[in-house]
Every structure is written in C-alpha cells, then in structure tokens.
Amino acid sequence: MTEQDLDQQRTKLWHTDGNAVRTVEDARGFIESVGFCINYPDRAVPLAPSFIGAHAGSAVGLPDVKHAFADPRAQEATDLMVRLLRERSAFEMNLSQETDLIISPALFPFFYAIVGDRNPKALPRKKAQGAAVSELSTRVFEALQNHGPLNKSQLQEYVGRESSQTALDRALGELWSILKITRVDYTTGGGVAWDVLYRWAPKMVKEGLNISSPEAISAVVSKYLETVVAAEQEEIEQFFSHITSRSKVRDAVNALLQARELSFLTIGTRTLIRMAEPTEQQRSRKHG
Numbered sequence: 001m002t003e004q005d006l007d008q009q010r011t012k013l014w015h016t017d018g019n020a021v022r023t024v025e026d027a028r029g030f031i032e033s034v035g036f037c038i039n040y041p042d043r044a045v046p047l048a049p050s051f052i053g054a055h056a057g058s059a060v061g062l063p064d065v066k067h068a069f070a071d072p073r074a075q076e077a078t079d080l081m082v083r084l085l086r087e088r089s090a091f092e093m094n095l096s097q098e099t100d101l102i103i104s105p106a107l108f109p110f111f112y113a114i115v116g117d118r119n120p121k122a123l124p125r126k127k128a129q130g131a132a133v134s135e136l137s138t139r140v141f142e143a144l145q146n147h148g149p150l151n152k153s154q155l156q157e158y159v160g161r162e163s164s165q166t167a168l169d170r171a172l173g174e175l176w177s178i179l180k181i182t183r184v185d186y187t188t189g190g191g192v193a194w195d196v197l198y199r200w201a202p203k204m205v206k207e208g209l210n211i212s213s214p215e216a217i218s219a220v221v222s223k224y225l226e227t228v229v230a231a232e233q234e235e236i237e238q239f240f241s242h243i244t245s246r247s248k249v250r251d252a253v254n255a256l257l258q259a260r261e262l263s264f265l266t267i268g269t270r271t272l273i274r275m276a277e278p279t280e281q282q283r284s285r286k287h288g
Contacts, residue, residue, distance in 0.1 A: 001230075020058075027084055036101055047239065112205060112211075113216035114244050117178060124174075126178070140172065148196060224239060232270060232272055263275075
C-alpha cells in the first residue's frame with residue numbers, strides 16, 4: 001500500500017470523493033459504516049472523518065466549528081444530524097472543547113462504558129478528568145432529571161436566572177462529557193434541548209453498563225482503525241486521549257496486536273497499525 005492508496009481508501013470511506021451524504025437514509029448508512037465521526041474538522045483531532053465533510057462530499061474548504069455559522073452547508077448538515085438524533089439513529093458526545101463526536105447506535109454503548117457513570121441516575125460527582133463537577137452542574141442535572149427535556153432558557157428558570165450563559169454552557173459541557181446528559185433536539189426558536197441520557201437512551205445505557213472498560217476501548221480502537229484504514233500509534237493515542245488515558249489505549253493496542261487482530265504496515269518511513277487480514281480459516285467460516 002502507498003500513501004496514495006491510503007488516501008484513496010479513506011476518501012471513499014469518508015464520502016469525501018464526491019459521493020455526498022444528503023438524505024437521512026444516506027446519513028444513517030454513513031454513521032453505521034464509519035461507527036463514529038467528528039462533527040467539524042478540528043486540528044486537535046486530525047485523523048478522523050467528519051460529518052460536514054461527508055455531507056459536502058469533499059474535504060476541501062470545510063469550516064471548523066467557529067466558522068460554521070457562515071457556511072450554508074453547515075446548517076444543512078446540522079438539520080440532517082438533528083433528524084438522526086431525534087430518531088436515535090445516532091448519538092452524540094462531547095469529545096473536546098470544540099469537537100463533538102457523532103456515534104452509531106452499535107458503538108455508543110462502548111463509549112458509554114468508557115466515560116459513562118456506573119450509576120446513571122445518581123447526581124454527578126466527577127468530570128472526565130477526575131475533578132469534582134461544579135455545583136451548577138449538579139443543579140442542571142437535577143433540573144433535567146425532574147423536568148427535562150429543557151432548553152437553556154427553560155433551564156435557567158430552574159437553576160437560577162443569575163447563572164450566566166457561559167456558566168450554563170460550561171455546566172452542560174461537563175455533564176455531556178461524562179454522558180450524564182445529551183442533546184435531544186434543536187429548533188430555530190428554542191435552540192438545543194437537553195435531557196438525561198438514561199431516560200433518552202435506556203437501552204444504550206444498560207448495554208454500556210455491562211461492558212468493561214478494556215473491552216470497550218478495544219472495540220472502539222478496532223472500529224477506528226477500520227475507518228481510518230491505518231494509523232500510527234501516536235495518532236490512535238491522540239484521538240482517544242480525549243476520553244481515556246493514553247496508557248489504556250496503548251494496552252488495548254498491544255493486546256489486539258498479540259491476539260493478531262491488528263498488524264503492522266510500513267508506508268515509506270512510517271510504521272502504521274491496521275486491522276489484520278482475515279486468515280484462510282476465518283474466510284472459510286465466513287463463507288461456509
């Protein structure tokens with residue numbers, strides 16, 4: 001495989017080859033195929049497909065989240081994504097300060113197993129980084145638990161009008177990053193509506209509670225490598241460092257290599273990791 005071969009495979013899988021994702025059926029198929037993608041390109045997450053890229057059918061001239069408001073393609077892509085969220089054909093989580101991850105129903109329980117609360121109905125205690133959540137985050141969770149779904153204006157009625165929009169956004173981000181809450185709708189007049197995740201997606205949460213963290217990390221790393229075709233160890237660790245420790249990602253990669261589910265690939269001077277080619281025995285079982 002050459003760098004050109006790698007780029008061509010990614011372009012096809014990520015729908016940036018002119019095969020734009022424009023219908024809700026196409027969007028469902030894209031999310032199911034890639035497993036998860038970022039919403040907009042982000043320099044902090046360089047190696048990943050983006051929903052806006054698939055919608056545009058190109059990787060050229062895509063806006064980041066800060067400039068999406070000025071790009072008409074962004075509103076169209078958002079409308080399409082909201083339709084997926086409403087029908088639970090996709091789920092979201094906050095990957096970093098400027099990056100949201102859109103996840104297929106099949107993969108979402110694995111992400112919940114990595115970052116979610118093992119007691120989903122309990123008041124939040126810690127952020128993803130381990131620090132205690134703010135008092136406002138606790139009040140927001142209680143308001144959504146008792147009265148949700150709610151948009152930000154409605155939330156302020158319950159948590160106090162003195163809470164600034166910035167503080168409220170920060171609290172929502174804290175809760176979203178540990179999958180205590182999720183965005184469930186968007187309207188032009190009311191903005192984003194939020195609800196507690198265990199009520200919005202009880203089946204997904206239940207499945208996630210029955211998956212161990214090492215199993216979940218192995219599953220999402222494997223799907224990531226299917227979607228990016230091949231990646232350097234550093235690229236794998238960088239992507240997942242937003243939701244778990246690099247050491248846990250490294251352990252998962254090493255375990256998958258030892259189990260021969262992953263293999264090494266050399267392109268030029270780079271050593272990459274990819275999904276291993278199936279053995280003759282595995283091919284026979286598949287076709288038998």
